[in-house]
Amino acid sequence: MLSSVLGAIELGFLYALMALGVYITFRILDFPDLTVDGSFATGGGIAAVMISNGYNPLLASIVAFAGGIAAGACTGLLHTKGKINGLLSGILMMIALYSINMRIMRGKPNIAMISVDTVFTSINPWIVLPIFIIIVLLLMNWFLHTDLGLALRATGDNDRMIRSLGANTDTTKIIGISLANGLVALAGALIAQQSGFADINMGIGMIVIGLASVIIGEAIFGARNVIHATIAVVLGAIVYRIVVALALRVPWLDASDLKIITAVIVIVALVFPTVSRSIKQKKLAKKRTAELTGVLSKGAAGGDLHA
């Protein structure tokens, strides 16, 4: 039990990178980017091929990051310059990446990294991983508070405004989507190394897992500002892995049931706030109406007395 939770936390740190990528597209740019399902495997594939061919695992991870950036840039270009609907550009890129990933993995759907060094070989993950995530968080928060980062955030918040203030929103979108997929691919590379293999299908459903992490994080830990939100996303990714680990221990649940559990988490998290907001609104409107009309009729009565 404990060991499975500890394993889940460790995995959570790695998935947090992917979740931060999804946070950039989904929350900051307001762009649901399905490229993620492809670019995750791109990262894993690049790392596995390079490492099993004797390249330095650190270098392999950096190349994987760059591969994700390239994939994201393609999606961004399709959407902004090609004027293709956002969802569709992501889907197109996801499909295209399947073939590209197969090429990267030299036609093999599964590459194992047996008896080779990975980034995890000679480190203590409990020290290195938290430090690494903190560095990523610091870098990301620094970037999102620069002039360029502000323009990127405004692109998702009010693109008309930031254009009128002189930012090219096509560029900011491409930068954001690239960066997001770079993080996703890096997560793919690290998870492949941690598990010892890369699989052509390892990215399937990644976007929903990323969304689940973002939503769980925000729901539990809040998202008052960017710093707060990014930390919440990391914690959300960890909580998600713990939930998964515990769910796997329930005897009547199969491993394949995970996807529907994830989908249900996301559905509930998306529907619940809207419904509860509209209920609250209705209640407030009723209460205020009662108060205001009450005051008015009282006022009118007072007037009558004077007359």
Place this chain on the structure above:
Amino acid sequence: MLEINQVSKLFNPGTPDEKIALNHINVNLRPGDFITLIGSNGAGKSTLMNIISGVMKPDAGDVMIDGKIISHLPEYQRSRWIGRVFQDPMAGTAPHMTIEENLAMAFARGKRRGLKMSIKASRRQMFRESLERLGIGLENRLRAKVGLLSGGERQALSLLMATFTQPDILLLDEHTAALDPARAELITRLTESIVREMKLTTLMVTHNMEQAIRLGNRLIMMDKGQIILDIDEQRKKSLTVEELLGEFARISGHKLSDDRMVLA
């Protein structure tokens, strides 16, 4: 300063809804001009604003600033010279970002947006001083999200953001129309004082006839994609709303029909 030369714009070309929005328009804004622009629904006022700011490209004719043709430049490149306030108070600010972040974005107008921190102590001090001039207490709420502000407060902030870097041209697109009378009056007063202090060359669309006469040094009237009247400062001083409406009816042959028109 700003020259609009034989500009035409056709909407929905080749469809049954085809419509000439602008028909060979010529306008010349001299430095320091403050022009109020009025006209019926569909006269082409908003189209003209969109063509100047670069949201739309003209089908014929040129837009020039300081003698340079800018018609081919996209909106984000023209923003170096042009500040704009929209009618919708929500349009000019980013709701999920703080007041100081919004101001920092306005401050970066016309500059390359790089990897420098957007908010520093020195900048924050400057933001606070600028906000103080609005006189609505925003200087004490630098880190509040803009989405928490009222429509009037957001529009005041939009106005400050549009004029922050002293643009060559200020476009005001019915920027008080969506506010209640008291707030509209506040924004009008702020507009007047900012335009005067910074000596901004301004083009303001308005539905308020009295405001159109009272503000600025020139009044332009549009109808059916054309400029039908250009009134100078001298004549504007003695003009009344009745005269203005009469003039419109005389030239255009129909009454000024503007469903949001405000007479006084």
